[in-house]
Amino acid sequence: MEKSDAPSPSESSLRICHVITRMIVGGAQENTLLTIRGLLERGHHVVLVTGPTRGPEGKLLEQESIPGLEVVQVPALQRAMNPWKDFLAYRHLRRFMKRNDFDVVHTHSSKAGILGRLAAHAAQVPVIVHTVHGQPFHAYETRWRNWLYIKCERFAARVSTRIFAVAQAMIEQCVQARIAPRHKYRLVYSGMRLEPFLSASADNTLREHLGIPPEAVVVGKIARLFDLKGHDYLIRAAPEIVRACPQAHFLLVGDGTRREELSCWIRRLGLEEHFTFAGLVSPEDIPRYTALMDMLVHFSLREGLPRTVVQALASGVPAVGFNLDGTPEIIRDGETGFLIEPEDVGGIRDAVLALLHDPQRRQCMGRAGRDLVQKRFDWCVMVQEIEKMYYSAFKAERDSPPDPPEGGAATQNG
Secondary structure (H helix, E strand, O other), X not given: OOOOOOOOOOOOOOEEEEEEOXXXXXXXHHHHHHHHHHHHHOOOEEEEEEOOOOOOOOEHHHHOOOOOOEEEEOOOOOOOOOHHHHHHHHHHHHHHHHHHOOOEEEEEOHHHHHHHHHHHHHOOOOEEEEEEOOOOOOOOOOHHHHHHHHHHHHHHHHOOOEEEEOOHHHHHXXXXXXXXXXXXXXXXXXXXOOHHHHXXXXXXXXXHHHOOOOOOEEEEEEOOOOOOOOHHHHHHHHHHHHHHXXXXXXXXXXXXXXXXXXXXXXXXXXXXXXXXXXXXXXXXXXXXXXXXXXXXXXOOOOOOOOHHHHHHHHOOOOEEEEOOOOHHHOOOEOOOEEEEOOOOHHHHHHHXXXXXXXXXXXXXXXXXXXXXXXXXXXXXXXXXXXXXXXXXXXXXXXXXXXXXXXXXXXXXXX
């Protein structure tokens, strides 16, 4: 991490604006809210700007409130592409930022990241920061969308003071795509409140309420029921897993547009008794669910740093995941769980069965995972690092000569 001679909050507080497309119950949103909470506690003035939150994923701000946080909603800021609404959102953001004279604008998610950074630049905000929680461009997106996302990300990167990434893999992907030169990036692992997971214990009342048999060995998955989240691969592997281990039970935590489709598929396979849909669970209740699991599986095809894996490891639960994006930075193959190649259904079957049949191995991997995440993913450490980099960037911007013209920046970015 970058060393900084930044003053403490008591010496100099900052006016900070965080911008995110929507505040659903999700990893990027939880990360953003924890960052804001920590910055407020450290004496800064923080405003959260977000678009409307709709859909089955839940509304995080209804479940977690932060005293003293000002929330501003921009109706035109939305996830879907819409040139007219995007222009209106940009104009709203630019006016708001100019009127409030922020020291730092920190954006999250792709749409808010592009519009927010361009608006902050137009409003002459001194420090413009973006966090890459996950890439908008990836192997499972259409070619034209990837081309557009990369072009927009490059353009927004030119006006960025710093770009944070929640995993080293995100930095490597951005540099490879020539979004920005490596020196603009900083690794800041996504911090979490680990104590509820470290201290969680199995709740037999909850287990009974969910209909999980006492003798079952629980394979958990925490993810929205949407495309690219990997439920398909688990369901394809499930028949062979259940044949080899009839005690296997799959606990799916989360909700989304694919719930009915996935439920029908499971019924056709005759596996209803081996699956439980827990539905949407509030963030503060997640430790009760990870404590019921004997292992967690994570098969998302597009991920930054999988927070659910960190949370499971903190609960002493090993994990099985695809060897992509930030997952290998948490799942150490053979030590805290197993890594398998993306879309490898046979690999899923073998890895899950290896853990189902070996409780001692599960316990050893769970202990190793707990040790790893305690050192790396505490949310207070994350906030301290972000605050240091704000101060460092603010000092550098104040002391540096004017930026080169746009042509020079473009040459630097390749």
